[in-house]
Amino acid sequence: MTAATIPRVHPLRDSVTMLRRNLKRMLRYPSMTVMLVGMPVVFLLLFVYVFGGTLGAGLGGGGGRAEYANYVTPAIILMTVMSAVQGTAISIAMDMTEGIITRFRTMHIARVSVLTGHVLGSVLQGLFAVAIVIGVALLVGFRPEAGPLGWLATTGFLAFMTFAFVWLCVALGLKSKTVETASNAPMPLILLPFLGSGFVPTESMPAGLRWFAEHQPFTPIIETLRGLLMNEPIGGHVWIATAWCAAIALGGYLWSKRLYNRQS
Amino acid sequence: MAISVSGLRKSFGDQVVLDGLDLTVPSGTVFALLGANGAGKTTTVKILSTLLAADAGDVRVAGHDVAREPDAVRAAIGVTGQFSAVDKLLTGAENLRLMADLHGLSRRDGRRRTAELLDVFGLTDAAGKPASTYSGGMLRRLDLAMTLVGSPRVIFLDEPTTGLDPRSRRDMWQIVRDLVAGGVTILLTTQYLEEADELADRIAVLDHGRIVAEGTADELKRRIPGGHVRLRFADTQGVDTALGLLDDAARDNDALALRVPSDGSLTALKTLIDRLDERAVAVDELSVHTPDLDDVFLALTGRPAEEKVTSR
DSSP states (O other): OOOOOOOOOOOHHHHHHHHHHHHHHHHHHHHHHHHHHHHHHHHHHHHIIIIIIHHHHHHHSSSSSHHHHHHHHHHHHHHHHHHHHHHHHHHHHHHTTSSSHHHHHSSSSSSTHHHHHHHHHHHHHHHHHHHHHHHHHTTTTOOOOOOOHHHHHHHHHHHHHHHHHHOOOOOOOHHHSHHHHHHHTTTHHHHHHGGGGTTTTTGGGGGGHHHHHHHSSHHHHHHHHHHHHTTOOOOTTTHHHHHHHHHEEEHHHHHHHHHHOOOO | OOEEEEEEEETTTTTEEEEEEEEEETTOEEEEEEOTTSSSSSHHHHHTTTSSSOOOOEEEEEEEEEETTHHHHHEEEEESSSOSOOOOTTTTHHHHHHHHHHHTOOOOHHHHHHHHHHHHHGGGGGGSGGGOEEEEEEEHHHHHHHHHTTOOOOOEEEEETTOOOHHHHHHHHHHHHHHHHHTOEEEEEOOOHHHHHHHHHHEEEEEETEEEEEEHHHHHHHOOOOOOEEEESSHHHHHHHHHHHHHTTTTTSSSTTTEEEEOOOHHHHHHHHHHHTTTTTOEEEEEEOOOOOHHHHHHSSOOOOOOOOOOO
């Protein structure tokens, strides 16, 4: 039997198809999205209303709770993204236990589309969660100074950052043997913003911790977000943040690809 | 040849799963790989469907080498595994349309093909319900329907009816027969001898990673000793009398039963009954056994088919 020429693969078309599949799955399983949005909203309310008065006074601007709402919102936005990518790791791990992934592997489609479908879906889900969290933040006193251009830059930066961490979590999800592991593996991503300039200025920390806080990737990311949203000078932070994100995206992508091709 | 395999070997660590497998399947036929759990059936299907790399051997499917041209093989095959390969959060229709999109069908062709397959597989009423609400038989039908969206020329069915109730099993058999009538080639694995007997043109018995026998169901049956009559007596005295009377009778597992070789014909039965009658031996029960694939399996592997070898 001599076969006709093999049909071409269409990575873009297949990725869009897989994205549609993932968006449908998110709609059918909304509790995941609710959890992803709920967690940062709870933290936002906690930090603004419970700790906000005291922490705001410590910022030294005399603005109290209102000043702290502006200070902490970028960190909560970052936390929202980390919460969303934790969802990516969970849904990837869940998906890998399903027989349909095996079916995809026996089909003549762009192999990577299974992953890119998840990535695109998670980025959209993350941006959706961030939009809701920003909405809640505005209600509790967040007063951003960004103009249209600033918002545009914020959106672009957030999308790129989410994209980077989504790829990292795709790898973590693939690496995990169980859904439980996949849900725990990205935990450091939720905790790291606390060990940076997210909730208090790094100057207030003891020397060793301060050094770590100033050199870990989340601090420049938070400072970039803060600068864009509050229309303040960002300085070198944006380049350091972008470089970190690019490295994480590339590393996550290559690691994911290797893990996915190895599994069967 | 739709499928040709020679010298296929595969080990996991130091456990040899496939130990030099050879088989050929002509286009448009059904080939059954029959074996207990752990015999290597699923591993064979995984290698043939490009999911797993072989350690050694030459494997060609639909005219392409699975190691060198996996994409060409994938474009020609369809696989329905043991575990349902459907998206349980999507509805039946959405699952089928997903396949249509991945095969590059236009929106209109995709909808047409979806409707067609839902109809053929009796899923039209459940089309809008999530697959998670489907019964085992419905899931298996949806699974196979999804495999067919791309009109594959070679289909692998890995234990297609394991875990199905008898009715769903018969439905599945009918579907397979219809497919073959349409000209596709099917390689199916099964641990049910009846299933191989019902569906397959040729059967290979797989045991410990080797093919121990291959042929049509009839050829395989001919390879083992003929049928027998099983006699069950009321007491041991009856057994002893009958043993003295019938020289070729042999004791059965059951202490009160004997097996007498026989072709099961009326004349043979009458002779047997007359001889027992003359001496007034009371027979509780008489049954005629023609050899089935169970006997073949037992004769070839030294074990009854139901015995489960520890699966990997």
